[in-house]
Amino acid sequence: MINFQYARASDVADAVRQIASDPKAKFIAGGTNLIDLMKEDVERPSRLIDISRLPLKSVEDTAEGGLRIGALVPNSDLAYHPLIAQRYPMLASAILAGASAQLRNMASTGGNLLQRTRCCYFYDIATPCNKREPGSGCSAITGLNRMHAILGTSEACIATHPSDMCVALAALDATVHTAGPAGARAIAFSDFHRLPGDTPQRDTNLQASEIVTAVELPARGFAANYTYLKIRDRLSYAFALVSVAAALELEGDTIKEARLALGGVAHKPWRDPSAEAALRGQTASQSTFTRAADLLLRDAKGFEHNAFKIDLARRTIVRALTQAAASTPQSQSNKKIR
């Protein structure tokens, strides 16, 4: 790690003031990703502004019947929070599918949103990477790209977003609340993360000097028919090859509302309104699910080592929708996929 200065923020306004006065400073909360990246020399902040003691650790009901989750609620506390377990079990399941118990105890809600890709070339400062060094080139496109994206890629970057939690938040239509020099903002979850385009160095639409203060969930939690199905190389503690958050509202066998978000396949949690529209009003059946999967994957593009993900994603979507429709969500401890 390079030398850096350390300061604590006394409140949110102070945090924003401090970061606005030093463009090379970074916030630190859980630190699980940032400290790792600093050890690898990928992140080289001049100063760390410690926000971990700010009062952003509560989970509160909203007037709209949803929940407002403070940005510093640890991932484990969120996953095991009784209101999350009861009303948003898909979110709890997604969180528990990611990382390890120790990391979930440390990692914050806001930090989970802001974690960087685990693309091996992004991490290896000896190789070109447009995300790390804009304009230097993408090593993954012609390199080892088994873990990489199949949707929404660009000629500049084929990295994936690593989060499980964010896949569920995308499916749930969460809102990200931020504070910055220009005041507070609310950002729809689908607008928070970006596709790489020709600016892969920007993971999110968070502006300079902005801080995430909360994540808000709308009332609709899909607690009856949901699953989070994650396919990975090991049974636990591995990033997704493909993951699917699937949520349905059923009336008999008819799908009234459907949400489908994918992880491990794109630079952001991937949602496709046309695939969800293809589920609404239809009978919950294998053929309906397959049609939606085909629609979602119509523009999928594989690279040398990851083309298998396209068929894997298709099968995972169908299986996840089947689990959701049958009210048999994937267990995150017994890994048998039923």
Added chain:
Amino acid sequence: MAQTGTAVPPTRETVAPPDKIPVALSVNGVTRQLKVAPWTTLLDALRDHLDLTGTKKGCDHGQCGACTVLVDGRRINSCLTLAVMKDGAKVTTIEGLASNGALHALQQAFIDHDAFQCGYCTPGQICSAAGLIAEGKAKSADEIRELMSGNICRCGAYPNIVAAIQQAMGGS
């Protein structure tokens, strides 16, 4: 041969080293005052500043769990935590689990079940298991395996580790 001696060393942005920062930690029940640079991880503070070398440095990237300690009762990876951020915290390491000369139930269970070979991951395994038991979420062997997945044992003592944890939980 090209002339040597005119090579310019690669430029590297540097920041003036800041003053060391005073930190108070309650480690295994004893308050310890130390002064550390901001980039000192909790792991390095424990091992290099407080000579508590029971906590192991494995990967130093949060992937192996050898550095697991309990901070304010919760298991974390001490390699991914800055000591300055934990000012005022209560830290329990493997050295703090035994009390009055009696092994912690997990330490005894690891011996009873031969739950290690080389032993390098063991302090992290035991601290992680102590955290797991305190969390109270694991009941079945599947759940123990899943919630201990952040601790790697390259000797492959996993079946015995699960058996030891079950014994300490009072399950078998």
